[in-house]
Amino acid sequence: MNAPITALPKFLLLLLFSVLIQTGITSAQNEPNPSYIYISPGDFEDGEVLRITQLSPWFYKAGDDPAWANPDFILNEFIHNEWQETDYLTRLDVMPVFEPNGYKAVGNVWFFKEFRVDSKIIEKPFAITGKIYGALEIYLNGNKIGSAGKIGTSRKDEDPKGHFLPISFQWDDSGQQFLAIRYSYHTLREAGFGYDLLGLDLYIGFEDDITKHFETRTGERGLNLIAQSISAGASIVLGILLLFLFILYPKQKQNLIAALLFLSISMGSIGLLISFTIWELPQDLPTIFFFNGLSLSISSFINVWFAHTLTKRKSRWIFWTFAVLSTIFAILTFINAFIVNDFALMYWTVSMIYVVIHFTRARIKHGMKDLDIILIGLAIYLIAFIVMVTMLLTGHIERASLVWLSVISLLVPVSYSFYLARDIARTNELLSMKLDENQRLADEKLRQEQENKRLIETRKEELEEEVKARTAELAEAYKNLQDSHEDLKNTQQQLIQQEKMASLGQLTAGIAHEIKNPLNFVNNFSDVSRELIGELREELDRMKKDKKVNLEGSFIEEILDDIDANVATITKHGKRADSIVHGMLLHSRGKSGEKMPADINKLLDEYTDLSYHGLRAKDPDFNAEIVKDFDPSIGKIEVVPQDITRAFLNIINNGFQAAAEHFKKQGIKQNVELSVKTELSDDKVIIRIKDNGPGIPEKIKNQIFEPFFTTKDAGEGTGLGLSMTYDIIKTHNGTIELHSEEGKGAEFIITLPAGK
Known part of the structure; x- marks a missing residue:
């Protein structure tokens, strides 16, 4: 909290002395009294951190001059009212316009604040972290203690950051601490009209507590990433399933409309998913707002369309009013998504309220009890949505704390899907009843057919008696007919035989293919066998010459002659069979393989x-x-x-x-x-x-x-x-x-x- 103002603090004496030296003015000056923040151990009990950007007042000056990091220089300008006061650093757009071309034409600004630190904690290590939409440098008593990103004079040489890592520092021994922040936001300013209203959100505290704070925020973003992934994935999966159901059964148009609704809702989840993935860098904010604004614009109309289709209401003027509004919002989203985003949120809220009222009217007036599940889901979602968005817009919670909104947003597709599932189940039940009815009718028809069959059998016996009486008259005609029939049968057999022969030709070709391989072995090994017989004869002749064996009285040579003659016969007929098979094999293509x-x-x-x-x-x-x-x-x-x-x-x-x-x-x-x-x-x-x-x-x-x-x-x-x-x-x-x-x-x- 602010400390009481004493008669003449030391820093005012120094300030007055500096002014007198620089201006040569000896007359009395109006005593400056910039408010300061007193930091005591009580501000950091139980690991608490201090949100310094919401502590008023801060002093700011547009432009960029490194000399402004010097406290003496700032105090000198402060006396001459060159620094202006603001209550907020989180929203730059609330600061008065102090440039001829307006605040948005600047792109660089310095902030200044005096702190007084209790002696009990002045020697402890401190740190600063937070979220920005540009680049900053932090100076303590004129000394640079850290930076996030790279300060630039234009978008080209600026390196902006979103959430930045903690910057550690140590307070000076003096009681007075002058904190100066050099800030550039060219990337944010050039991203589109209206984006410059996002400022700084800084936290200060003990180094360990700031590190835990940063890790906690990182964990919250991780939870949001998971929640948005689940939300987007569930909406996409449900949308695709309903799309498939519509393709299989096009008469159920509500499945198509619900699929389009879920897919458009998933677009907004994807936008938030990008937000939590990229840490909300300034150059990516247009993409985030574009996805969210387009999703809200389209979903609002499709939501009303789905409600009208489900209740079979034909209110053309309401339908076309939402259609035109959604078209306008969608077009404006392409032009400037940031400005449209807040209006699209309100438009989505209005469409949800209308849908709830519409379903409630259908439930009461037409007795559509199945709408209860939708009404419960939409009511819970609508209340939570309005509360959390209101808290977000008023700054009571941050985007990183919207994990429950991601989970609650699933109530819309889940409740709609549950209703459609019950509708499909009811359709299946009616179909089952129809099938049972058809089976009953089929059984009745079968019984009737059996009765007719019995009557026919009776009548058949009567007719047989009449036929016997006329059999003699038809005997000759029957004989002639039988002869003709025999001729036809003979002709038919001949045709069948011809077809069999044609099929046999194809079969023979297939068999030839199978015979080819073993036939090759027969031919090859018969040739090899003849060569072996010749080598065996030469070996026997050599052994006889060397008198190593006596073949007198044996039949070896006669057996070899017989084997040789047999192998020659095999070779001869094998090659003949090969030539016969060769033609059939080549022309038999068999079943075509796959490419x-x-x-x-x-x-x-x-x-x-x-x-x-x-x-x-x-x-x-x-x-x-x-x-x-x-x-x-x-x-x-x-x-x-x-x-x-x-x-x-x-x-x-x-x-x-x-x-x-x-x-x-x-x-x-x-x-x-x-x-x-x-x-x-x-x-x-x-x-x-x-x-x-x-x-x-x-x-x-x-x-x-x-x-x-x-x-x-x-x-x-x-x-x-x-x-x-x-x-x-x-x-x-x-x-x-x-x-x-x-x-x-x-x-x-x-x-x-x-x-x-």
């Missing part, structure tokens, strides 16, 4: 080598020069790997085989040459496979992709390979072209989509 990303360059590289080594295994004299030129920018594309590689293998095998057979028939000793190239062009992958074989004559170019067309000798090919390749490329939305001149080889160009 997946695959490296087309890698597949071409692997299957080119696979084809080459496969032909080398069959013919050791076969040799080829392979040129690979792959474009690495292609990457992976969507293909069915087992199908596309089968198509590549068909073309590569044909190229190797055609060139090798051509050189062999012509007696030319020349290596087979095959080039495989890929490139990416205009979202297309182009694959070129070229050989140096005999080429394809012009007259048969249009036939090579037809099933069963082949240029190979009889028994060597089925004519299904390129037909199958053509189908595979088409299923991949690609194209295949043939470029060939007779005697100059052939080039197949495959184009596939490059989309991933």
Whole structure:
């Protein structure tokens, strides 16, 4: 509290002396009497802290001059009435205008206050913390004790803060303590009209108590963060659920309206969530007020719309009045959200009061008892909302203490959702009753049908007697009809047999695919077995020469001859079976696999080598020069790997085989040459496979992709390979072209989509 004014305090003598020196005035001066704050141990009992920004009066001066940190300089100007008095630091807009262009054009201001500290606590460590909307520096008796943010002369060089960490300091030994605050708020001023009314809110106390105060406020903000997250999350989840219900059952329009209401309410929670997350920095205040103002504007109208829909009231003028008001508030929010925010709060309150009155009227007049849960929830919410917002606007509580409002705000979506859930439950109950009624009618219908069936059976027996009398007359006609029927059955059997044969062909192709692998083992191991028999004969001959074994009277050589003959037979028939299966296997595509990303360059590289080594295994004299030129920018594309590689293998095998057979028939000793190239062009992958074989004559170019067309000798090919390749490329939305001149080889160009 303020100490009593003595006859002539020491600081006034110093002040008077300073004035006399600087002005040279020897006459008596009016004695200045700036009020001071006396700080005693009683102000900090039980860990209390002192809210110094609400202790009046403070003295302020617009502008920025570092010399104003000096108490002597301030006292000198004070005598000349250059510093003005204010009762509040928390609201800068209540200070009188003292600049020609108005207070808002300044952006920098100094505050000054004298404190007198009780000697019992003057040596204890103190600290200052609080919330600001700019940057500040604090000076004690002309010495800087700390800062928050960076003081600037414009928004560009200012670093504003919100809640700032405690600033520790020690009082001077003298009884008089002059506290000066240098403050800049350019970011706040330039954020939009009206934002400069937010000032400073500072607390002073023992260092440990201020630290606890700061941690408590931080904890409150954390609780608010959790509460707003729950509030926003619950509103969003309920809104999405109701939106899904509307999609499934569009006739219930109230589900859509409630979903829109909950989602718009969540917008305000998101704004507060941003506020508690970013610590209310000045540059982010427009975003906070924008979310809150837009949420309140939209929610007010949707809330009235929901109430009218729920009670089936057709009051057009009220509906359109709220619609127009919400549109106006929403537009103004985009222009200046801060000014609209307080009016939007009042508008939301008015809409809630109207909705409560509307629901109460429907409950009394139309007996809608189910509205009780909504009325209870809205009444609790409305009372708590009005009380807490009033306390917030009057400064009795801070934004960080609104955790219960966040929780209570859930009453609106929860009560509405509970009503809609009961409505859905009632609908389900009515549906269940309808189903029971339908079941009863179905049972009645079944009984009636059974009765009709009995009557029909009786009538049937009567008719049978009449039919017997006419049977003789119809016998000949029946015989003729039976003969015709037999003919039709025979024809039907023939058609069925043909279909079976077609299916058998497809089945055979599938079986051929399964036989191919074990058949390869038979062929390969029969060849290996013959080689082993030859090695065994050589070993026996050597042993006989060395006289290490006596084979006289044994059947080993005869057995080897039989085994050799059997293996030769197996090899012969195995290769014949392989040639038979080969055609069926290639044309049997089986069930198409699923497309997946695959490296087309890698597949071409692997299957080119696979084809080459496969032909080398069959013919050791076969040799080829392979040129690979792959474009690495292609990457992976969507293909069915087992199908596309089968198509590549068909073309590569044909190229190797055609060139090798051509050189062999012509007696030319020349290596087979095959080039495989890929490139990416205009979202297309182009694959070129070229050989140096005999080429394809012009007259048969249009036939090579037809099933069963082949240029190979009889028994060597089925004519299904390129037909199958053509189908595979088409299923991949690609194209295949043939470029060939007779005697100059052939080039197949495959184009596939490059989309991933």
